[in-house]
Amino acid sequence: MTGLATDAPAAAGPRRRLASPGEPSPRRRRRGSATPYVFLLVPLALLITFTYVPVVNMVLYSFTDWNGISRTKEPVGLDNYVAIFARPEYFRVFFVSLYYFAASFVQMALALYFATILSFSTRFRNLFKGILFFPYLINGVAIGFTFVYFFRPGGTLDTTLVALGLEGLTQQWLGDPSIVNISLASTSVWRYMGLNFVLFLGAIQSINPSLYEAAELDGANRWHQFRWIILPSIQPIVSLSFILAISGALAVFEIPFIMTGGANGSTTFVIQTVTTAFEFRRVGLASAMAVVLLLFVLLITWIQRRIVPDERVNLT
Amino acid sequence: MRKRTASTTAVTTSLVLALAACGGGGDEPGATQDGEIAGDITVLTQRTDIVDTVFAEYKEAFEAEYPDVSVTFEAITDYEGEVTTRMSTTDYGDVLLIPNSINPTDLPDFFEPLGTVEELSDTYRFVATEQAYGGQVYGIAITGNAQGIVYNKAVWEEAGVTEVPTSPEEFLDALEAVQEGTDAIPLYTNYADGWPLTQWEGHRGTVTADPEAANALAHTDAPWAEGEEHFVIDSLLFDAVEAGYTEPDPVTTNWEESKGLLGRGEVSAMVLGSWAIVQMQAAAENPDDIGYLPFPYQVDGTFHVNTGGDYKNGINVSSENKAAARAWIDWFADESGYATDEGGLSPRLDGPDPDTLSDFEGLDLEYIELAPAPDGEEGLVNEIDSQAQIGFWSPDYRQRIVDAARGASGESKEEIFADLNDRWAAARAAVAD
Numbered sequence: 201m202t203g204l205a206t207d208a209p210a211a212a213g214p215r216r217r218l219a220s221p222g223e224p225s226p227r228r229r230r231r232g233s234a235t236p237y238v239f240l241l242v243p244l245a246l247l248i249t250f251t252y253v254p255v256v257n258m259v260l261y262s263f264t265d266w267n268g269i270s271r272t273k274e275p276v277g278l279d280n281y282v283a284i285f286a287r288p289e290y291f292r293v294f295f296v297s298l299y300y301f302a303a304s305f306v307q308m309a310l311a312l313y314f315a316t317i318l319s320f321s322t323r324f325r326n327l328f329k330g331i332l333f334f335p336y337l338i339n340g341v342a343i344g345f346t347f348v349y350f351f352r353p354g355g356t357l358d359t360t361l362v363a364l365g366l367e368g369l370t371q372q373w374l375g376d377p378s379i380v381n382i383s384l385a386s387t388s389v390w391r392y393m394g395l396n397f398v399l400f401l402g403a404i405q406s407i408n409p410s411l412y413e414a415a416e417l418d419g420a421n422r423w424h425q426f427r428w429i430i431l432p433s434i435q436p437i438v439s440l441s442f443i444l445a446i447s448g449a450l451a452v453f454e455i456p457f458i459m460t461g462g463a464n465g466s467t468t469f470v471i472q473t474v475t476t477a478f479e480f481r482r483v484g485l486a487s488a489m490a491v492v493l494l495l496f497v498l499l500i501t502w503i504q505r506r507i508v509p510d511e512r513v514n515l516t
Numbered sequence: 517m518r519k520r521t522a523s524t525t526a527v528t529t530s531l532v533l534a535l536a537a538c539g540g541g542g543d544e545p546g547a548t549q550d551g552e553i554a555g556d557i558t559v560l561t562q563r564t565d566i567v568d569t570v571f572a573e574y575k576e577a578f579e580a581e582y583p584d585v586s587v588t589f590e591a592i593t594d595y596e597g598e599v600t601t602r603m604s605t606t607d608y609g610d611v612l613l614i615p616n617s618i619n620p621t622d623l624p625d626f627f628e629p630l631g632t633v634e635e636l637s638d639t640y641r642f643v644a645t646e647q648a649y650g651g652q653v654y655g656i657a658i659t660g661n662a663q664g665i666v667y668n669k670a671v672w673e674e675a676g677v678t679e680v681p682t683s684p685e686e687f688l689d690a691l692e693a694v695q696e697g698t699d700a701i702p703l704y705t706n707y708a709d710g711w712p713l714t715q716w717e718g719h720r721g722t723v724t725a726d727p728e729a730a731n732a733l734a735h736t737d738a739p740w741a742e743g744e745e746h747f748v749i750d751s752l753l754f755d756a757v758e759a760g761y762t763e764p765d766p767v768t769t770n771w772e773e774s775k776g777l778l779g780r781g782e783v784s785a786m787v788l789g790s791w792a793i794v795q796m797q798a799a800a801e802n803p804d805d806i807g808y809l810p811f812p813y814q815v816d817g818t819f820h821v822n823t824g825g826d827y828k829n830g831i832n833v834s835s836e837n838k839a840a841a842r843a844w845i846d847w848f849a850d851e852s853g854y855a856t857d858e859g860g861l862s863p864r865l866d867g868p869d870p871d872t873l874s875d876f877e878g879l880d881l882e883y884i885e886l887a888p889a890p891d892g893e894e895g896l897v898n899e900i901d902s903q904a905q906i907g908f909w910s911p912d913y914r915q916r917i918v919d920a921a922r923g924a925s926g927e928s929k930e931e932i933f934a935d936l937n938d939r940w941a942a943a944r945a946a947v948a949d
Contacts (some may be wrong), residue, residue: 220540267622269618269619270622270625271625272621348768351768352765353764353765372765372767373769373920374765375764375767375924376767377924377925413701460708461911462912463707463708463911463923464767464919465925466916475910475912479907479912480902480905481902482905485679
């Protein structure tokens with residue numbers, strides 16, 4: 201909508217100018233049109249210096265055997281890319297991403313649930329909003345350490361279970377390879393749910409309240425209101441969260457890196473990239489891995505956009 | 517998960533590319549080491565814990581001897597990571613500890629040669645093998661370590677073990693006695709921190725009693741074949757974990773905490789270099805409880821203990837006060853007393869023996885120092901290792917062994933060793949091309 205609105209006068213401009221060429225407006229217009237570019241210079245310079253130049257460098261490194269230190273880099277053509285696709289163990293780590301991908305649905309469902317409830321007038325709603333959003337504000341490293349203590353044998357989780365008389369459920373939450381990824385993914389849900397929640401809540405609160413009144417007059421209950429008013433209105437936000445969930449799941453890093461260092465089958469593709477670059481000193485290969493991940497995320501986003509195109513929401 | 521996307525893509529890109537962004541670096545040589553001993557020098561150190569105390573005293577003593585020099589310290593927590601990144605510029609101090617991940621072939625690009633191996637090996641230990649290239653020495657050790665096993669004597673006595681184990685079997689028996697006779701965890705792997713597991717790699721040469729042990733790796737396709745050095749070392753780790761002599765949940769271990777555990781006798785042994793003895797004593801209720809054992813393997817009735825240098829002090833090739841930097845390095849090795857204070861072997865051949873290794877007295881024991889790689893093979897073993905992505909000095913490889921041994925990954929010892937052999941052979945072939 202906004203795109204159309206700004207286009208309109210621009211298209212009308214020249215026509216008006218043709219009609220009355222003597223007007224002083226063109227000069228003022230030219231001076232006016234340079235201003236935004238001057239303002240753009242600083243952010244563009246920062247963006248180019250800190251994003252595009254490094255990315256171009258990364259792509260260049262991915263065609264060399266650079267070890268990150270040497271002053272010499274031998275070009276090796278596509279060897280690094282061939283190595284990634286020739287070794288199944290590089291791809292096996294993507295299975296770990298499935299845990300986080302599955303967890304992101306739990307996360308979105310919870311966030312949506314809380315956002316809906318708290319968008320109606322609930323007692324202490326501001327307090328609950330604060331509580332739910334709070335984990336997102338905590339430093340990720342602190343969360344990692346806290347949860348290591350939470351999950352360790354005899355730690356908070358086990359103690360709580362024992363206090364509740366559920367001794368039978370205690371186990372090695374991080375030590376058991378069949379559970380470790382679930383534990384880590386749950387930590388991730390705990391941490392990032394607040395952000396989804398705030399996004400959804402914001403979208404929900406922008407819905408015109410008169411719609412609810414009208415729905416109530418028509419005899420709609422809370423579930424009907426959610427299904428037919430809230431969900432359609434926030435559909436763009438839900439699909440955005442969905443894209444972010446996929447690319448997020450492919451690029452999980454912080455939580456497993458801090459909590460287990462990728463040990464015990466919790467390595468993700470990004471952890472593997474970091475290990476390759478800084479432990480095995482194969483920066484060339486690691487750059488190629490980063491490029492592959494980038495292409496993957498772009499590909500998946502493109503597919504997602506094809507399947508679920510952006511629709512304009514119109515409830516009126 | 518939204519933030520994760522943004523932050524991790526940023527983290528990946530920036531991590532991988534941080535190095536990338538800083539290119540170039542001046543190659544113009546600065547001053548020479550023969551000039552006047554004067555000027556300001558910056559010394560990089562990894563000892564964040566004592567930089568304001570012990571190092572401040574060093575500075576005072578040094579500046580008293582060389583009044584024209586002014587020393588500034590820069591202590592860095594993540595030493596390896598930060599310094600290797602800074603090395604792509606020229607700004608990495610005047611004197612610095614040469615990062616371990618530098619390939620010998622890269623040394624001349626970044627560091628000033630300190631003298632030939634022949635000259636310096638009359639005075640100093642650890643100059644022939646480590647941080648030397650093309651007959652030139654680039655670093656002098658700050659201290660030296662012997663490799664072995666630090667243990668709690670009181671716990672072992674309580675378990676009834678009084679003899680020093682001389683074979684892996686005897687060592688496992690001792691661990692079993694501790695398991696049965698005491699409440700202590702017999703052996704602590706420090707799996708979660710990862711780097712303590714790499715200490716096992718320090719026992720190169722212990723099994724073969726051969727200073728060429730490390731170089732020999734470049735000439736075999738099967739370092740993990742039965743009876744080979746890595747087979748013996750890794751089998752001991754595997755067997756100890758498999759028998760349940762190690763901590764119940766290795767994934768949640770904690771290095772700082774482990775010192776107290778050993779000191780209080782809640783853990784009976786850890787495989788660590790002799791540098792750890794002083795730290796363990798500091799954390800113990802009774803420092804005399806902390807003892808040191810050689811790796812349990814004898815050749816002809818003699819233990820062979822691997823010794824090696826710790827970090828080496830080197831001079832930045834683009835330093836402007838090389839003479840002053842050189843004076844600091846010599847002073848640090850000869851006069852600071854750092855090595856002895858830290859319970860390590862002195863970098864000087866005529867240096868005093870540390871008290872920490874007094875447990876080795878009376879044992880039939882020989883120190884060995886690994887031999888330098890033959891000409892043309894410098895860095896070859898590292899190159900094969902990195903091609904194979906096994907990572908002798910990275911935790912992943914031994915974490916995998918621990919995971920298999922505790923039944924978490926479903927791999928058997930034979931499968932792991934066969935896979936490692938295959939990867940090594942393939943990488944050797946690839947590097948030889």
